[in-house]
Amino acid sequence: xxxxxxxxxxxxxxxxxxxxxxxxxxxxxxxxxxxxxxxxxxxxxxxxxxxxxxxxxxxxxxxxxxxxxxxxxxxxxxxxxxxxxxxxxxxxxxxxxxxxxxxxxxxxxxxxxxxxxxxxxxxxxxxxxxxxxxxxxxxxxxxxxxxxxxxxxxxxxxxxxxxxxxxxxxxxxxxxxxxxxxxxxxxxxxxxxxxxxxxxxxxxxxxxxxxxxxxxxxxxxxxxxxxxxxxxxxxxxxxxxxxxxxxxxxxxxxxxxxxxxxxxxxxxxxxxxxxxxxxxxxxxxxxxxxxxxxxxxxxxxxxxxxxxxxxxxxxxxxxxxxxxxxxxxxxxxxxxxxxxxxxxxxxxxxxxxxxxxxxxxxxxxxxxxxxxxxxxxxxxxxxxxxxxxxxxxxxxxxxx
Numbered sequence: 001x002x003x004x005x006x007x008x009x010x011x012x013x014x015x016x017x018x019x020x021x022x023x024x025x026x027x028x029x030x031x032x033x034x035x036x037x038x039x040x041x042x043x044x045x046x047x048x049x050x051x052x053x054x055x056x057x058x059x060x061x062x063x064x065x066x067x068x069x070x071x072x073x074x075x076x077x078x079x080x081x082x083x084x085x086x087x088x089x090x091x092x093x094x095x096x097x098x099x100x101x102x103x104x105x106x107x108x109x110x111x112x113x114x115x116x117x118x119x120x121x122x123x124x125x126x127x128x129x130x131x132x133x134x135x136x137x138x139x140x141x142x143x144x145x146x147x148x149x150x151x152x153x154x155x156x157x158x159x160x161x162x163x164x165x166x167x168x169x170x171x172x173x174x175x176x177x178x179x180x181x182x183x184x185x186x187x188x189x190x191x192x193x194x195x196x197x198x199x200x201x202x203x204x205x206x207x208x209x210x211x212x213x214x215x216x217x218x219x220x221x222x223x224x225x226x227x228x229x230x231x232x233x234x235x236x237x238x239x240x241x242x243x244x245x246x247x248x249x250x251x252x253x254x255x256x257x258x259x260x261x262x263x264x265x266x267x268x269x270x271x272x273x274x275x276x277x278x279x280x281x282x283x284x285x286x287x288x289x290x291x292x293x294x295x296x297x298x299x300x301x302x303x304x305x306x307x308x309x310x311x312x313x314x315x316x317x318x319x320x321x322x323x324x325x326x327x328x329x330x331x332x333x334x335x336x337x338x339x340x341x342x343x344x345x346x347x348x349x350x351x352x353x354x355x356x357x358x359x360x361x362x363x364x365x366x367x368x369x370x371x372x373x374x375x376x377x378x379x380x381x382x383x384x385x386x387x388x389x390x391x392x393x394x395x396x397x398x399x400x
Contacts, residue, residue, distance in 0.1 A: 006033025006364035011186070013094045014039060015069065016076070016085075018046045020142065020168050021204060022098035022126040023065060024175030025182065029094070030068030031355045031364040037088065037380060038066065038371070042073040042398055045373040055347060064352035066370035067342055072381075073374035073400050081399045082109060086117045087384050094182050098126040101136045111199050121197040122185040126178050130203035142170040145204035150212055156228045170208055177207040237284035238263070238295045241321070248304040249321040252295070252311070257281065259316060266314040267298045343369045374400070 011034040015026035023038075023046065030036040040046050046066075053060050072088070075081040086109075089095060095114065097104060104110050111123045125131060128140010129148075143164050146152050151170075156163035181200035189197055214235070218224050230241065238260070239253040254260040257280070264272045272278050272294070277287045284291055299307060304320055311318045320326070327333055338354045355364045377400050381391050394400045 004033070004359075004362040004365075005367060006031065007359055007362040008183070008364075009033035009362070011035070011093045012091060013037070013096060014088055014092045015096045017096050017098040017126065019048050019051075019098075020065075020171035021174040022096050022124070022178060023048065024172055025124065025126070025178035026069065026096050027065055027067070028175065028179045029182065031366070033362070033364055034094075036069040037092075037376070038069045038071050039074050039076065039085070039088075040071055040373060042075055042374065042400060045071075045073070049373065058344070058347055060350065063342055063344055063350045063370045067352060067366050068368060069371060070376035070380065071371035071374055072377050074377075075399050076109065077107060078397075078399050080394070080397070082107060084381070084384070084386075084394075084399070085109060086114070088380070089114055089118050089121060092118065092121060093186060094122045094124055096124045096126070096178070096182070100139065101125075101127050101131045115197060119196055120189060122182055122189065123197065123199045124178055124182045124185075125199060125201035126174060126204065127201070128204050130206065131199075131201045140204045142168045142174075142204060145174075146170040146208065149205040149208040150215060151208050154215075154226060154228055157230060158228050160228075162228060170204060173211075174202065174204050174207040177202060177210070236281055237288040238291050240292060240295070242296055242299040244299055244304040244307055245301055246303040250299065250304060250307065250318055251321060252299070252316065252318045254316070260284065262314045263295070263311070263316045266311055266316055267295075269294070269298075340366060342366055345369070345372060 129135035
């Protein structure tokens with residue numbers, strides 16, 4: 001097995017963000033081998049440390065989000081803390097932050113000041129609405145941002161109120177985009193030959209909105225405001241959520257002509273392929289209601305496992321709707337190492353999501369567990385050249 005630390009080995013990241021979206025970006029880059037130093041306020045730390053679920057008062061979200069990070073406590077609101085912060089950034093590649101716009105500027109830590117310390121620094125900035133525009137300084141959190149993006153309006157059934165995601169979907173998607181932007185800026189700096197850093201920034205709602213190309217095109221060209229509907233409404237037919245004979249739920253979708261024809265053959269209804277009412281996707285969407293009855297009846301006559309095997313043979317995309325117990329027991333999740341076990345200083349062992357994506361030559365890995373608050377403060381400060389006496393004074397003054 002290749003014991004590489006990952007493709008970003010040698011990259012140093014300072015994560016000065018809190019809670020979800022931006023810390024998740026740092027977590028992804030840490031999984032890929034980057035050294036991540038998490039800057040947290042002394043005594044309190046990242047509020048994520050206090051979010052549930054819990055076991056024995058231990059937050060269970062923290063181990064997965066903050067593996068591969070070191071914790072440095074530092075109050076960058078104080079003058080001395082700001083100087084230490086600049087020292088820390090002298091040899092950093094990326095600074096990730098999610099303060100409200102202009103907060104760092106007020107503290108003398110905006111990009112214009114920081115690039116004087118390190119012109120190669122990439123500054124990745126996550127905020128509610130972006131660094132510009134009339135909403136720039138508004139507070140922004142994931143669930144309101146999801147509503148602002150247009151996503152929430154589409155979720156649920158037409159005869160009921162819109163439904164927000166059951167978890168912090170927007171934060172995680174935004175974190176992926178921020179990570180992508182960060183490494184793209186690194187590539188431009190290094191492979192592009194500029195040798196210069198830059199600012200990468202996005203509003204929390206923008207990542208989700210980027211995924212709404214169908215919505216933009218539909219309104220722009222057709223003047224249509226899409227309403228709530230389950231599944232891939234308006235995209236393809238047949239598609240939906242169906243109940244099997246043994247009372248399990250499955251999801252099936254036929255997004256291409258070929259998958260529809262495969263389904264018709266699996267149902268032993270090949271005559272439907274040439275039927276004028278179902279010949280093309282546009283035809284099927286026009287007659288979706290009656291086609292859904294045909295598919296629902298077929299599925300209701302099959303037990304879940306038998307149905308899965310049958311449709312797998314024909315190459316029809318179908319999946320059981322999995323709960324977390326199903327996932328823990330699933331052979332594909334196990335084969336892909338999608339769930340890994342890490343050490344925990346008090347709980348012993350905890351399971352966390354695995355490393356994705358997979359790299360053939362330089363795979364990422366979990367190199368160390370999520371840190372306790374300030375666990376690496378002395379180590380990091382000594383590396384910066386601070387003496388034990390100085391560190392003691394910094395602790396006494398509340399700077400670290």
